[in-house]
Amino acid sequence: MEKKIVLSVLVENSSGVLSRVAGLFSRRGYNIDSLTVGETQNPAFSRMTIISTGEEEALEQLQKQVKKLVDVVDVEELHPDASVCRELILVKVQAGPEERQQVLAIADIFRAKIVDVAEHSMIVELTGNQNKIEAFLRLLEKFKLLQVARTGITGLPRGMKEA
Numbered sequence: 001m002e003k004k005i006v007l008s009v010l011v012e013n014s015s016g017v018l019s020r021v022a023g024l025f026s027r028r029g030y031n032i033d034s035l036t037v038g039e040t041q042n043p044a045f046s047r048m049t050i051i052s053t054g055e056e057e058a059l060e061q062l063q064k065q066v067k068k069l070v071d072v073v074d075v076e077e078l079h080p081d082a083s084v085c086r087e088l089i090l091v092k093v094q095a096g097p098e099e100r101q102q103v104l105a106i107a108d109i110f111r112a113k114i115v116d117v118a119e120h121s122m123i124v125e126l127t128g129n130q131n132k133i134e135a136f137l138r139l140l141e142k143f144k145l146l147q148v149a150r151t152g153i154t155g156l157p158r159g160m161k162e163a
Contacts, residue, residue: 001055001056002053002054002055003054003055003056003059004033004052004053005051005052005053005054005059005063005077006049006051006077006078006079006083006085006153006155007048007049007050007051007063007066007075007078008047008048008049008076008077008078008155008156008157009021009049009050009066009072009075009076010040010045010046010072010073010074010075011046011047011048011072012045012046012071012073013039013043014071017070017071018048020069020070020071021048021050021066021069021072022035024062024066024069025052025062028065030052030054030058030062031052031053032051032052033051033053034049034051034087034152034153035048035049035050035051036049036151036153036154037049038154045073047154049078049085049152049153049154051152051153063075063077078155078156082157082158082159083155083156083158084155084156084158085130085153085154085155086127086128086129086153086154086155087127087128087129087130087150087151087152087154088125088126088127088151089125089127089136089137089149089150089151090115090123090125090147090148091123091126091136091137091140091145091147091148092122092123092145092146092147092148093121093122093123093124093140093143093144093145094120094121094143094144094145094146095122095143096119100117103122103124103140103143106136106139107124107126109139110126110128110132110136111126112125112126112136113125113126121146124140130153133150
């Protein structure tokens with residue numbers, strides 16, 4: 001049975017670490033559905049949030065192999081009920097003066113921000129979980145979407161754990 005896994009991987013902030021982690025997935029024949037990377041509060045470390053889909057046993061094995069990689073400090077699976085995961089999306093919508101109010105109303109419902117307005121388009125920014133992002137995009141389907149940029153998911157476990 002296929003399963004989706006969200007891994008939070010703490011790594012030393014060094015050259016080639018992203019390539020080694022991504023290469024492990026590639027060598028095992030797994031696609032990375034989403035990958036985000038950024039420095040932590042300590043610039044010596046970066047946190048990767050990786051989403052992949054596959055058979056449960058194979059994903060467990062993959063997680064163990066990621067832990068063994070050079071520069072990997074910690075690997076944690078982010079379970080939906082024990083973590084906070086978010087994604088940022090920017091959507092450029094074709095909207096002349098007559099459609100702007102409708103786009104603004106949809107943005108308001110989702111607490112999205114209008115970050116740019118041009119003569120015939122608007123750029124809307126939204127942050128939220130994947131369900132919220134997908135629902136937002138479904139409501140915008142009646143408009144022409146000119147461009148969409150998604151950051152991919154990033155997340156942290158709930159509670160007091162540090163790293």
